Each structure stands twice: as C-alpha cells, then as structure tokens.
Amino acid sequence: GAVVSQHPSRVICKSGTSVKIECRSLDFQATTMFWYRQFPKQSLMLMATSNEGSKATYEQGVEKDKFLINHASLTLSTLTVTSAHPEDSSFYICSARDKTGRSYEQYFGPGTRLTVT
Amino acid sequence: SQQGEEDPQALSIQEGENATMNCSYKTSINNLQWYRQNSGRGLVHLILIRSNEREKHSGRLRVTLDTSKKSSSLLITASRAADTASYFCATDAYSTLTFGKGTMLLVSP
Numbered sequence A: 001g002a003v004v005s006q007h008p009s010r011v012i013c014k015s016g017t018s019v020k021i022e023c024r025s026l027d028f029q030a031t032t033m034f035w036y037r038q039f040p041k042q043s044l045m046l047m048a049t050s051n052e053g054s055k056a057t058y059e060q061g062v063e064k065d066k067f068l069i070n071h072a073s074l075t076l077s078t079l080t081v082t083s084a085h086p087e088d089s090s091f092y093i094c095s096a097r098d099k100t101g102r103s104y105e106q107y108f109g110p111g112t113r114l115t116v117t
Numbered sequence B: 001s002q003q004g005e006e007d008p009q010a011l012s013i014q015e016g017e018n019a020t021m022n023c024s025y026k027t028s029i030n031n032l033q034w035y036r037q038n039s040g041r042g043l044v045h046l047i048l049i050r051s052n053e054r055e056k057h058s059g060r061l062r063v064t065l066d067t068s069k070k071s072s073s074l075l076i077t078a079s080r081a082a083d084t085a086s087y088f089c090a091t092d093a094y095s096t097l098t099f100g101k102g103t104m105l106l107v108s109p
Helices: none
Strands: A004-007 A008-015 A018-023 A031-039 A042-051 A069-075 A076-081 A090-098 A106-108 A112-116 B005-007 B010-014 B017-022 B031-037 B041-051 B053-060 B061-066 B071-076 B085-094 B097-099 B102-106
Touching: A004 A090, A008 A018, A018 A031, A018 A090, A018 A112, A018 B017, A018 B071, A031 A069, A031 A076, A042 B097, A106 B041, A112 B031, B005 B010, B017 B085, B017 B102, B031 B061, B031 B071, B041 B061, B041 B071, B053 B071, B071 B102
Parallel strands: A008 A112, B010 B102
Antiparallel strands: A004 A018, A018 A076, A031 A042, A031 A090, A069 A076, A090 A106, A090 A112, B005 B017, B017 B071, B031 B041, B031 B085, B053 B061, B061 B071, B085 B097, B085 B102
C-alpha cells in the first residue's frame, strides 16, 4: 500500500516550453502533497505544499508563476514548469500524506528527471 | 533554516563493516526520519524516531536521537554492497520535512 507514482519519469524539452509533471497517490487519498527539487548530488529542497482544493503554499524563493501547482483531487497533484530554461533542469520529486494516516507519514514518488535544452 | 547537516558527506567501506552516519539539526522537531536514495531514483523511507525516543532498531539499522544536542545517528551493521546509496535525514517540525545534505555510502564487495 501507500504507493505514489509520477509521470513522466523523464522528460526533455526545449527552452521556453512548458512541462507538466503528474503526481498520483494510487491506493490512498492525499490531503496534502509536497513538491521537492533535487540538483545532482544535493539534497531535496521543498518547493511547495499543496492541499486539495486550495492554493499551494510556496517556499521562499520559489516563483509561483513559474512553477504552477494544481491539486484538484485527493489523488492527483500536478506541477507545471512554465517557460522552462536550462537552469530548471533538475530531479523533481513529489510526496503525499495519507488523509487517514498519521500526520507525519509521507510517501514519495519515484521522481521525474527534467532536462531543458 | 532547519536543514540538517549530515556527516560524513561520503563514506567508503568494505562489505561486512558497519557504517555510521550522523545528522545535526537546528530547531525543535516532532520526529526525525532517515531515507535512502539510490542514484537517480526516488526516496525509500527507512526509519522514523520520535522526539521522545532515544533509540530505535529496524533489522540492520539502528538510529539514535539526542534532542539536547540536536543530533541523530544512523548505524548500518554488517553492510552489503546493495547498501550503496545516499542516505538523508529529514526533520519533521510542522508536518513538513526538511532534508539534510546526505551521506553517500559506498560499500565495496
């Protein structure tokens, strides 16, 4: 149980285009989903927290107009990187918290490798 | 920033040896968690220790927590080549996780 999927696993796009990454909780309902970013050989940095049906809360320094987050249902959150640039190339990981579980349990997706050329 | 600091940054050992990784953090926490990440992959949750616990075991893993020193350690006993990965501690304060910089562990056969 408690599986989180991400799609796509890898994506290559051209500079200036937008890319959407999906995060799904497969066997549980997630009231809260988190989006992280990880540069090579570095730690995960929290980008934003999204709650179903409400606006995402972005961490300091993360541009909300560039990283659009939509959490329209209890099993799906999407991250759209708009007007992507090479410096947006990174590993994006989502996690989800079970609606019925203990508040500290987060389940992580396998990540999406974004390369902007 | 609450971000933890792990040390060492990199650790290279032989199979069968024990591996110890340390994590320090800055503010009060509800719990501390350790994760493993294979290269280019997602995170695997290893173990969680609550702020009122001092030690916890899970298989070959042993975690300690010293809230007075704001530090934790992860011990992997009898390491295997398959343990090669990056290990991260993450502190849970207000239901969000803050990750440390990680330790890259290399276990040679």
